[in-house]
Amino acid sequence: MNALAARRRHPAAIALLILVGLLVTGGAYAFLAPKEANASAVSADTVAEGKNLFLANCASCHGTNAQGTASGPSLVGVGAAAVDFQVGTGRMPLAGPNIQAQRQDVDKIKFDDQQISSMAAYVASLGAGPSVPDSQYTTVIQPGDQKEAGQDLTNNQRIARGGEIFRVNCAMCHNFAGAGGALTRGKYAPSLTGVTPKHMYEAMVSGPQSMPVFNDQNISPESKQEVISYLKAVDNQTNVGGLTLGNLGPVSEGMFVWLFGLTLLIGCAVWLGKKAA
Amino acid sequence: MSTINADRPADALRAGDRQADQERAESKPLGGIAGWLDDRTGAAKGMSFVLKKVFPDHWSFMLGEIAMYSMIICLLTGAFLTFWFVPSASPVVYDGSYIPLQGVTVSDAYRSTLDISFDIRGGLLIRQIHHWAALVFCVAILVHMGRVFFTGAFRKPREINWVIGSILSMLAIVEGFAGYSLPDDLLSGTGLRAAEGFMRSIPIIGSYVSYFVFGGAFPGEAIIPRLYAVHVLLLPAILVGLFTAHILLVFLHKHTQYPGPGKTNNNVVGFPMMPVYIAKAGGFFFIVFGVIALISALVTINPIWGYGPYDPSPVTAGSQPDWYMGFADGALRLLPGFLEFTAFGYTFSFNVMIGAILLIPIMYTLIGVYPFFEAWVTGDKREHHLLDRPRNNPTRTGIGVAAMTFYIVLFFASGNDLMAIKLHLSINDLTRLFQLLIFVGPPLAFWITKRICLSLQRADRQKVLHGRETGVIWRYPDGRFEEIHAPLTPQERWVLVQHESPEPLVITAETDANGVESPIARKERLRAKLSHFYFKDRVAPPTPSELEAAHHHGDHGVETHEPEAIEAGGAPARETIKADRQN
Numbered sequence: 012m013n014a015l016a017a018r019r020r021h022p023a024a025i026a027l028l029i030l031v032g033l034l035v036t037g038g039a040y041a042f043l044a045p046k047e048a049n050a051s052a053v054s055a056d057t058v059a060e061g062k063n064l065f066l067a068n069c070a071s072c073h074g075t076n077a078q079g080t081a082s083g084p085s086l087v088g089v090g091a092a093a094v095d096f097q098v099g100t101g102r103m104p105l106a107g108p109n110i111q112a113q114r115q116d117v118d119k120i121k122f123d124d125q126q127i128s129s130m131a132a133y134v135a136s137l138g139a140g141p142s143v144p145d146s147q148y149t150t151v152i153q154p155g156d157q158k159e160a161g162q163d164l165t166n167n168q169r170i171a172r173g174g175e176i177f178r179v180n181c182a183m184c185h186n187f188a189g190a191g192g193a194l195t196r197g198k199y200a201p202s203l204t205g206v207t208p209k210h211m212y213e214a215m216v217s218g219p220q221s222m223p224v225f226n227d228q229n230i231s232p233e234s235k236q237e238v239i240s241y242l243k244a245v246d247n248q249t250n251v252g253g254l255t256l257g258n259l260g261p262v263s264e265g266m267f268v269w270l271f272g273l274t275l276l277i278g279c280a281v282w283l284g285k286k287a288a
Numbered sequence: 289m290s291t292i293n294a295d296r297p298a299d300a301l302r303a304g305d306r307q308a309d310q311e312r313a314e315s316k317p318l319g320g321i322a323g324w325l326d327d328r329t330g331a332a333k334g335m336s337f338v339l340k341k342v343f344p345d346h347w348s349f350m351l352g353e354i355a356m357y358s359m360i361i362c363l364l365t366g367a368f369l370t371f372w373f374v375p376s377a378s379p380v381v382y383d384g385s386y387i388p389l390q391g392v393t394v395s396d397a398y399r400s401t402l403d404i405s406f407d408i409r410g411g412l413l414i415r416q417i418h419h420w421a422a423l424v425f426c427v428a429i430l431v432h433m434g435r436v437f438f439t440g441a442f443r444k445p446r447e448i449n450w451v452i453g454s455i456l457s458m459l460a461i462v463e464g465f466a467g468y469s470l471p472d473d474l475l476s477g478t479g480l481r482a483a484e485g486f487m488r489s490i491p492i493i494g495s496y497v498s499y500f501v502f503g504g505a506f507p508g509e510a511i512i513p514r515l516y517a518v519h520v521l522l523l524p525a526i527l528v529g530l531f532t533a534h535i536l537l538v539f540l541h542k543h544t545q546y547p548g549p550g551k552t553n554n555n556v557v558g559f560p561m562m563p564v565y566i567a568k569a570g571g572f573f574f575i576v577f578g579v580i581a582l583i584s585a586l587v588t589i590n591p592i593w594g595y596g597p598y599d600p601s602p603v604t605a606g607s608q609p610d611w612y613m614g615f616a617d618g619a620l621r622l623l624p625g626f627l628e629f630t631a632f633g634y635t636f637s638f639n640v641m642i643g644a645i646l647l648i649p650i651m652y653t654l655i656g657v658y659p660f661f662e663a664w665v666t667g668d669k670r671e672h673h674l675l676d677r678p679r680n681n682p683t684r685t686g687i688g689v690a691a692m693t694f695y696i697v698l699f700f701a702s703g704n705d706l707m708a709i710k711l712h713l714s715i716n717d718l719t720r721l722f723q724l725l726i727f728v729g730p731p732l733a734f735w736i737t738k739r740i741c742l743s744l745q746r747a748d749r750q751k752v753l754h755g756r757e758t759g760v761i762w763r764y765p766d767g768r769f770e771e772i773h774a775p776l777t778p779q780e781r782w783v784l785v786q787h788e789s790p791e792p793l794v795i796t797a798e799t800d801a802n803g804v805e806s807p808i809a810r811k812e813r814l815r816a817k818l819s820h821f822y823f824k825d826r827v828a829p830p831t832p833s834e835l836e837a838a839h840h841h842g843d844h845g846v847e848t849h850e851p852e853a854i855e856a857g858g859a860p861a862r863e864t865i866k867a868d869r870q871n
Contacts, residue, residue, distance in 0.1 A: 110714075154387050168391040175392060178474065178602040185605060187474060187595050192605025193705035197714035200605065244388050245594070251406070252416060252588030260475065260604070262703045264589050265611025268423040272583060273431065276354050276424070277347065279575045283568060284347035 061133030064126055068104050077137055089217065090140020091131035096213035098127050100206070110197040111220055114206075141216040141226075148232040149208040152240035170244050173237030176230065181238070184222075188258035189242050194221055204246060208239045337539070339562035344545035348435045350572060355428035357576040358421045359531065365418040366520065372408055374400040375516035377472065377509040386593050394472075394597035397512050401471040401592055416584035422464050423589075424580055426612035429457045437658075437688050440676035441544045444669065447659040449537040454656045456530050458648065459523060461612050466519035468590075468610050472512060475590070477598025478607045480511060486644035489637040507600065544675050549782045553673045608702060618701030619643030622723050665818045667793060679748075680787040682741035683822040689737040690730035697725045738825070745827035748784045751776065752830050753838040785829040793819040 018024065066075060072083030079085030086093070097103040101115025122130070131143065152159070152173075155166045162169065178187065186192045189203030198221050203211065215235055218224035225235070256263040296302075318326050326332035343349070376396040382389050384399070385406045394402075404411035433453060436442055442450035469476045469483075484506045488494040503510030542556050551557045559565060595604065609617050620643040627639035662684065663669070678685040700707070701722040708715040755773035762770050776784070795809075795816045830838070 164391070167387050170388050171390050171392050174388050174596060178596045178599070178604070182474075182596075182602055182604040187604035187606075188591075190606070191709060193708040193715045195714075196716050197708065197712070199709045241388060248388070250588060252412060252591055253584075253586045255588050255591070258591070258594065259706055260606040261590070261608045261610045262606065262614075262706050264423065265614060267583075267587060268420065268427055268611065272420070272424050272579070273427050275579050275583075276428070276576060277351075279579065280347040280350040280354070280572070283350065283572055283575070284345055 057129050057132045058136050059133075060126075061129035061131070061136075064122070064130050065133050068121075069130075072105070077134060086134050086137065088138035088140045089134060091128075091135040091143050092141040092213040093217035093219065094131040094134045095127055095143050096210050096217055096219055098122055098130060099124075099213075100210055102219070111199065114201055141213075144209060144212040144216070144232070146209075148236045149212050149239065150236070151208055151243045152236065154244055169237050170241050173234070173239070173241030174245075176234055177238050177241050180225065180230065186258065186260070188245060188255075190258045203242055208243070211239050211242070212236075339560065339566075341539055341542075341561045342556045342558045343543050343561065343565050344551075344556060344558035346546060348439075349543065351428055351432040351435055353569060353572055354576055355425055355432055356531070356535075357573045358425040358428060358580065359527065360573070361421040361577055361580060362418060362425060363524065363528075365414045365421065366524075368414050369404065369418060370520055372400055372404050372411065373397070373470070373516075375470065375513045377507070377512045382597075389593065389596070392597060395512070397470060397472040398592070398597045401473070405593060413581075413584060416587075416589050417581055419467075419589045420584045420587075421580050422467060423610060423612070424576075426457075426460050426464060426610075429453075429460055430612075433457060433655075434688070434692070438676075438678040438685055439544070439546075440672065440681060440684065442659040443672040444663065445541055445671050446537070446544075447663070449534060449541070450659050451656045452530050452534050452537070454652050456527065456534065457655075458652045459527055459530070461648070463519065463523040463527060464610055464612055466515050466523065468613075469515055470512065470519060471590075471592045472598045473590075473592035474595040474598055474602060474604055475592075475607060477507065477600070478603050479609055480507065480598075481600065482609075482644075486640060489640035490645060491636050491641070492634055507598070542673065544673050547674050547677070547783055547786045549779045551674065553671065556673075606706060611699070614702040615695050615698035616643055616647055616702075618698035618704075618722070619647050621701050621704055621719060622698070622726060624723075665815060665822055666790065667815075667819075668790075674786075676787065677783075679741040679744040680789070682738045682745070682825065685741050686734040686738040690734040693729045693733035694726065697722055697729050701726075742825055742827055749827055749830055752781055752784050753835060787829060789826050789828045790823050791826065792816070792823040 065073075065077065069077075069083075069086075072080060073086050074080045074083070077086040079087075094103075097112070099120070101117075101120040102112035104121065105112055106115075128143075134140075135142065152166050152169055154170060158165050164172065177189075181189075184192050184194065184200035185203055186200075191202035192200050194200060200222070206214075212235055214222060215225040215230065215238075216227075230238070256267060318332055322332070374396045378396050379393050380396050380399050382392050382394045382399050382402065384390075384402055386402055389402065401415075404415055406412070436450065436453070465479070465483075469480050484498050484502060487498040487501060490497055498506065501511070501514075502508045503514070543558070545551050545556060545558070548557075596602075608614065620640060623639045623643050625639055627642070628635065628637045630636070676684075678688075701719070704715055704718045704722065707713065708718055755775040758772045758774045760772040762772050764770065793816050795812055
């Protein structure tokens, strides 16, 4: 102690103190800062590239600093997940003014993965928000009786639990089979068939358009994974009953029975009526 | 000879008995099993009545048969389903073959329906046949009803059968809804939740009714067993009973027939039941069963495994009833919210009640009453066994199409969400459109239909008078062009001229001999007004003299005269109301 006290006026002391202070602050920041903000090891170059892409493709609506304009919302704090979802599904850049941005086919998506992640890094650098999910949670649970490490339930039971969570939280808009449903004034909940697990997860955490946000407190990442796995299991199952008619419920069944059932039966009746003559 | 018929001293007294015995023995031509059965049941007379019955042949007469057969298919497949279905709401953990539900706590009713679908051989096919047949049943009833209405087959003496048919049609809806609610999947539970809301919308007593029906608070455990009893016992019994009466009355009244040469109000032109219709109708049963089985094998209906078990918290987008309930659901979607208000400390939810509680009874009352209404307006008390061609009664046809339009608007409104998403439209705009159409559509449909009917009648008239247009254009030496008309055969002509074209009733005496206003005058004025509404626009079929005149107007096709006045000729003016009453 005395030795330290004796050297407190040493010319190097001030430099050392500053170094220690920086280390503690930096370490504490690295430890305490929201995880989402550092999506991956993002280099300044990536952010710069993202910013250029942003200025060229998005700024006309979202503003040059992504602060938002009358035509588009502010992107500060929406996080990388929102960008990856909106651009990765082709919803953004918006093709034209519309009630709701539509998912595009893969070949119509304007940017490659690298460009999308640059833009995501740029938007994430503007303010903390949900990041692109860890692949651990976007891996589809395969049906089976085995249990995965750290899980109490078998895979089948986890898929079934995903179904329950889906029915309670999602089916009222997206329909029981994820076929989609109508919302007010031309808005709609889109079909979930063919959506990648990553995009489903990002939609849940970022709440695009009319969708509410399901953050990790509402639905844990494991549960999100279960919901995604349920939807994939439903997609992959054999349609035991035959054609599904779009899984739209009784409306399509009614249409089918009038258009096909009645037509067939009347056709038979006319044929049988003709037999008399 | 039996001992009882042995000679006795007082035989003279029994001379008649023996003769009767002998006559009976001689009049029994039946032998073999038929004779044996007839000796014990006396069925021969009834059977011969039924088997000799003549039926006319037309495809539209088979629509009712489709309904009958699909009902029988429902009864058969329903019996199969009762072997495995457990009507119980007690919770069990599902552990059957459907993976995405393993380990989920579900009701026993839902578990057993899943078992029927996945674990019982042929169960899913039978379930789908049962459900598709139910949908076909309701479709066929409605189409059959339309046929009967538009051809005027509900007229005397068939009014009672029309009423029975209307009740059958309404009960079919209720029966369908009860079945839809049984499996306790998310959709059926949502339907029951809606039904509970409907009951609560009844002013003042609503909540009591709901507690009474559900045996306590919704959902409770009572409703599924109760609905099961209604679905498999009560309603099928009433349906089968009324259906039997419906068919017996058809046999009793004889079948109606379309007009044609040789077909009169007093005969039926067609083939006897045995052997022709036994074969045809029996064959048609198998055709209907085959078509329904084919659909059921290829197309999913009510995938309850997808809907998941019922739980009061979730609901799925696209929660609709089966199509036959769709019109009532559509009415709910169209009724504006301001119809709900509070008064005297009670909430009156007319926005729900009108569509959910009042619509069906009012609609079926109007349907049931129509034959009596039309009979009163026309003052027609005769029997009718010859059908009307729909065009020849434009006002009735117009009313029918207007009613159909009303129904169809409601029906489409119940799918407004799916139309919005599939057609990229706004659900709000669609709802507004349907709210407008429900008022504008029926009158417009009435007017258009009536005009079309009158035009068709005029075309028929033209055809009778001048023959069929051949498409051959003739050029005359003086340069005129004329289309050649080919005369109709008498058979063809008969169909176009056989119908009556009543004139509107006219009130003759509003006061009696002493100048006192008749007490029934107001009623009669109303009747005359309605009769005017029905018959003021009329295109009378050509009379023989008109036909004669048309033929003499320069050898066919060289017509120079003006088009016939619509009101010209026709049947002699009908007796007035006064005269009708005196008769």
